Amino acid sequence: MKRRAALLTVALFVFLLPLAWTALAAFGLVPDNSSRPPSWAGSFSLEHFGEVGVAEPAFWQELTTSTIAAVTASFITIAVSYPAAYALARSRSRIESLVSPAFVVLASLPAMSYVIPLSDLMRRVHLLDTLAAVVLSEAAVTAPLAVYVLHGACRQLSAEFEEAAVLDGAGLARTLILVVLPMVAPAVVATAIVVFVIDWNLLLVPLVLTSGELKTVPLAMSDFFTFERELEWPVAASALVISLAPVALLVALFHRALQRFALEASGPESSDE
């Protein structure tokens, strides 16, 4: 057990030190490597967070765009994936065992392999530079993974409850929403959060579908760097902290539900804590 504690400490150090270094810089504490030995310079301040809006005047607007796009896209992903996942879980096992891994393959398909024609298609239907195109494309990126995970959750349910509901005269929609959904709710919430994080961080999809007016946070950050504008480390660090905060908060709040994000549902979940 001592060994486990030691190894976990090392892991925490390796994975969190870069983030701690960034957080310190965001609050104004930066190392000065020019002195010997290197020292810490600057004092604690919050002003760098304000400077983000000076370096990138549209930053707060971009944060809003990112939030709206990721929230809407996650809702659409779950709304279209859940019925399909349920249908897949209740399909003949021969079909299910071939179709469900195909969704993993789709989830693994890099966006680059289809965004070139996608951007052309969106231009032709006059959806370039619209939030609608960004949202629907983001929803499509994450839908295959959502179908796969939710299908695993539905598969674990015994069909008795649904059959009872149908015998009571409930239709398909009622059964799905009032009977099945409450039972798979933890998995749905976990999937929605993972999907939100993926959408929040997407670059390529919004990149090829917009030409500058509409920007998400990753897009704004990449523009900043590719156009080689000078950016101070504390300001960049502040922007990083701001863009990480919403997803970190979400994950911390829902950490218990997130344990139900199982790619391969295997046996009854062991609950803890």
Added chain:
Amino acid sequence: MRLSRRDRLVLFSPLAVLLTGWLVGPALLGLLSTFTTYSPFTTSFRFVGIDNYLAVVRDPQFAAAARNIALFTATAVPLEIIVGFAIAYLLREPFRGRAGLRVLLLLPWLVSPIGSGVMWHFLLGTTNGFVNFVLGWLGFPDVSSPLGDLGLALPVVVAVEVWRLAPFVAFLFLPGLSAIPRDRWDVARISGASWLHEVFDVALPAIRPLLITVTMLLTGFALGSFDVVLILTGGGPGTATMTPALYSYAQAFETNEWPAGAASAWLIAGAVLAIGFVYVRLASESDSK
């Protein structure tokens, strides 16, 4: 519950519309266009067979990109799996503070690839980075960022991606490892098995389906590497970190060589689909067992 054909159609159609319109449809139209000179910038186009593909694979830049991505995938994916598995293995049993650790150790994955690129650009840089901070304390002179070094750039990009994705792999492995019944670990422990036996005889067989699914996802992500490389090195120095996705993007959107861009993008898709074919066979076999 038994679903009628009509039920199934109703349940699948919203997903089918979304995927056809915004993922599979564009991908297939793209595939068709790679056999032509089609480009949105010209009015007419003609059929050219596999000429676009030949032009791409003969381009030394693409050859460098293919070599880099092979190296990248072959090192990043196993490292992500090993480190991710190790973290999940250490967290598999409940103990005080585990919930907090799980959240903290997931943080790197929550940083976007772009954000991670920006962060590591500064951390590896000279003035405010931590590499030189540590070196300075040890009395060594400053070194310039390894991202500008021909030999070091690719390994550093691999390391940055492992830092970002290993926590996600741990997150994916944890439910599988936690679901292994306690008595199986106990049996291994009582018989005096070392941790190596626990890993190979208890853990890995139990999570085999999970392991191959995670490998599939990571391989796809690795073959499509774009964001993090774009920020860290832009493909350089020279072509040291050029990837097929960066190549494809530059061809289609920067130099307006649309057919070359579309064809090279389909080479990435083809590689992922070929691996996906093997994956589907493996997964459906272990499913029917």
